[in-house]
Amino acid sequence: xxxxxxxxxxxxxxxxxxxxxxxxxxxxxxxAVQVPVPAxxxxxxxxxxxxxxxxxxxGESRRDTSPExxxxxxxxxxxxxxxxxxxxxxxxxxxxxxMTVNGVDWFGVPADRPVTWTAVARxxxxxxxxxxxxxxxxxxxxxLGQAIAATIPKKPEGQI
Numbered sequence: 001x002x003x004x005x006x007x008x009x010x011x012x013x014x015x016x017x018x019x020x021x022x023x024x025x026x027x028x029x030x031x032a033v034q035v036p037v038p039a040x041x042x043x044x045x046x047x048x049x050x051x052x053x054x055x056x057x058x059g060e061s062r063r064d065t066s067p068e069x070x071x072x073x074x075x076x077x078x079x080x081x082x083x084x085x086x087x088x089x090x091x092x093x094x095x096x097x098x099m100t101v102n103g104v105d106w107f108g109v110p111a112d113r114p115v116t117w118t119a120v121a122r123x124x125x126x127x128x129x130x131x132x133x134x135x136x137x138x139x140x141x142x143x144l145g146q147a148i149a150a151t152i153p154k155k156p157e158g159q160i
Contacts, residue, residue: 032066033074033081040071040085044124048084051126051151057143058134078131080140084152086127089118092160101138104145105160117141120160122152 040048049070055062060076073082089107098105098120105121108114117137119126126148130137 032064032068033079035065035069035072035074035079035081035083037067037069037071038083038086038127040124044085045071047124047152048126051084051147053082053147054143058140060134076134078133079129080131080134081129082144083127084124086118086125088125089120089127092118092120094160096160098160099138099141101141102145102149104141104149106141106145107160119145119148119152121155122148123155124152126152 051070053062053073057075057080060080063074063076063079065072065074065081071084074080089109091109091111092107096107097111098107099117100106104119106117107120109116109118114137115131116127116129119128126144128140128144130140134140
C-alpha cells in the first residue's frame with residue numbers, strides 16, 4: 001500500500017503541470033505576427049489610426065502584431081497582414097491595371113499572380129498581403145475594403 005500512496009502523490013503534481021504546459025503551448029501557437037510598421041507621414045498616420053478593422057477576416061480571427069502599432073493588423077495563420085500608410089507602390093503607373101472591388105481600387109504585385117494588394121487612389125495607401133491559402137483574394141479585399149472606404153477618403157479624380 002505505501003507504493004500506491006507514493007504513486008498518487010506523484011500523479012497529482014503531473015496532472016496540475018499538464019494544464020499549465022498546455023496553456024503555455026497555446027499561448028505560443030497564437031503569438032504575435034511580425035509585420036513591419038510603415039513610416040507613414042503625419043496625415044497618413046492620422047487616417048490609418050482611425051481605421052476600424054474587423055475582428056475576423058475570411059473567417060480568421062485577428063492576431064497581435066509585432067511590433068505593436070495602430071498601422072498594422074493581421075488575421076489567421078498563415079497571416080493575412082495589413083499595413084496602412086505605406087509608400088506608393090514602386091510599379092504603380094497611371095496605366096497600371098487595377099482591380100476595383102466595391103469602390104476600392106487595388107494594385108496587385110506581382111502582376112501575374114498577386115499576393116500583395118495595395119488600396120490606391122486614397123489619401124493613404126493600404127497594403128494587404130493575402131497568402132495563397134485564402135485564394136481567391138477578392139473575399140479578403142471585400143471585407144477589408146469596407147473599412148478602408150469608410151475611413152480613408154479618395155484622392156481627387158485621376159490621381160492614384
